[in-house]
Amino acid sequence: MSDPMFDYDRTLEACAGHDERAFQALYRQESAQMLGLAISLLGQRDAAEDCLHDAFVQIWRNAGRFQRSLGSGRAWIYSILRYRALNQLRQRGRTVALADDIAEHLIDDSPSAAQQHEQQSDKRHLRACLQKLERPRRHPVLLAFYRGLTHEQIAERLTTPLGTIKGRIRSGLRALQECLQR
Amino acid sequence: MISTDPAERRALIGEYVLGLLEQEQAAEVAELIERDPQAAAMALQWQQHFLELSDRLEPSTPSPGLWPRLQHTLNLGQRTSAWQAWWSSLSAWRLTSAALAMALLIALLPMPWQSDTPPASYTAVLQPPGEAAAPGWVVHIDAAGTLLLEPLREDQVAADRSVQFWTLVDPQDGPRSLGLVEPGERLTLTAEQIGAVRAGQLFELTLEPSGGSPLNRPTGEVLYIGRAVMAALD
Numbered sequence A: 001m002s003d004p005m006f007d008y009d010r011t012l013e014a015c016a017g018h019d020e021r022a023f024q025a026l027y028r029q030e031s032a033q034m035l036g037l038a039i040s041l042l043g044q045r046d047a048a049e050d051c052l053h054d055a056f057v058q059i060w061r062n063a064g065r066f067q068r069s070l071g072s073g074r075a076w077i078y079s080i081l082r083y084r085a086l087n088q089l090r091q092r093g094r095t096v097a098l099a100d101d102i103a104e105h106l107i108d109d110s111p112s113a114a115q116q117h118e119q120q121s122d123k124r125h126l127r128a129c130l131q132k133l134e135r136p137r138r139h140p141v142l143l144a145f146y147r148g149l150t151h152e153q154i155a156e157r158l159t160t161p162l163g164t165i166k167g168r169i170r171s172g173l174r175a176l177q178e179c180l181q182r
Numbered sequence B: 001m002i003s004t005d006p007a008e009r010r011a012l013i014g015e016y017v018l019g020l021l022e023q024e025q026a027a028e029v030a031e032l033i034e035r036d037p038q039a040a041a042m043a044l045q046w047q048q049h050f051l052e053l054s055d056r057l058e059p060s061t062p063s064p065g066l067w068p069r070l071q072h073t074l075n076l077g078q079r080t081s082a083w084q085a086w087w088s089s090l091s092a093w094r095l096t097s098a099a100l101a102m103a104l105l106i107a108l109l110p111m112p113w114q115s116d117t118p119p120a121s122y123t124a125v126l127q128p129p130g131e132a133a134a135p136g137w138v139v140h141i142d143a144a145g146t147l148l149l150e151p152l153r154e155d156q157v158a159a160d161r162s163v164q165f166w167t168l169v170d171p172q173d174g175p176r177s178l179g180l181v182e183p184g185e186r187l188t189l190t191a192e193q194i195g196a197v198r199a200g201q202l203f204e205l206t207l208e209p210s211g212g213s214p215l216n217r218p219t220g221e222v223l224y225i226g227r228a229v230m231a232a233l234d
Helices: A008-016 A020-042 A045-065 A073-091 A100-107 A113-122 A126-132 A135-147 A151-157 A162-181 B006-018 B023-035 B037-054 B066-074 B081-092 B097-108
Strands: B120-126 B137-141 B147-151 B161-168 B176-181 B187-189 B202-209 B222-227 B229-232
Touching: A008 A020, A008 A045, A008 A073, A020 A045, A020 A073, A020 A135, A020 B037, A020 B066, A020 B222, A045 A073, A045 B066, A073 B037, A126 A135, A126 A162, A126 B037, A135 A151, A135 A162, A135 B006, A135 B037, A151 A162, A162 B006, B006 B023, B006 B037, B023 B037, B120 B202, B176 B187
Parallel strands: none
Antiparallel strands: B120 B137, B120 B222, B120 B229, B137 B147, B147 B187, B161 B176, B161 B202, B202 B222
């Protein structure tokens, strides 16, 4: 579970000061959730662990570049992980065999009771905004997020022309940002 | 060329964060983020929103060898053998879901010390973060507001460290210390010491320097964490 008591910003600043204990605390706090995302993107546990390793190496080495004025520490950590995972996908030509049922399960938007509680208690918005999007605009965004697919791969997978997919994603993201800023 | 229209730019950065852009355009956006703090902030905002999707995924505990590998790569951990020993023992503490079910059952059964209290009460099962089936402690709060923290296992803690008990009602107010805990020993707190309890309230045990955190918030690793749920006892 994400822990509102954990101070990601301060922990990263401590890492920037070479505080190994803070780095351990961060690993302990976040590695399992990060590995979950890496597995979703890369499809294989070994590759995902390599990616997690590389991401933590980058986090430790670049912690000094984190600035809390630009955004949250947790978002910063996941940026690093995501870019590492996307790089790995590009290097191997994103030939991940997709477990379709898992993708569909995640993309199916029936929130569990726990998630509803989480949404109420944390006043989170993205999922509510995504649910307002109709499926043809929502689905490609989720495929990109969870599977790291390119425009072309999404077009192929959904047997929809590339231009249509690009347009739907762009307009989907614009609708999301409008909804999120409310 | 990258559009200067803010909404177009924000959407483009969203596509970059998702990893949709072709190499050439991605490089252009990366360069923009590098030099323009506003663009960097936009990228982090998207990332922050998308955390909500990441958090829907099942966490997966890394294999025990990953942390030592990371230490080796970064040449860290010259003085952390005690911590490592603790970490590996933590990895070994995998309980089955049957044990979790048992812990919940124990938590929900009327307890001898609750026999003369009215029905409404709260329970929280505290588990290592990211581990679905390894409860370490159970918190009971009876209707009179008395809290009992009960161990389900006896952890080894290094002599120079202390385990501290915290609660968080509202993230705005920040965490509040409920004092130090001896591993394997019950702790009872009065209603005055813990204050009003409500569903969803967070309880947490952290590993702190001997004598407790030097600050008014946790500074060490989270050992166990859980939220209070209403336990309707008859």
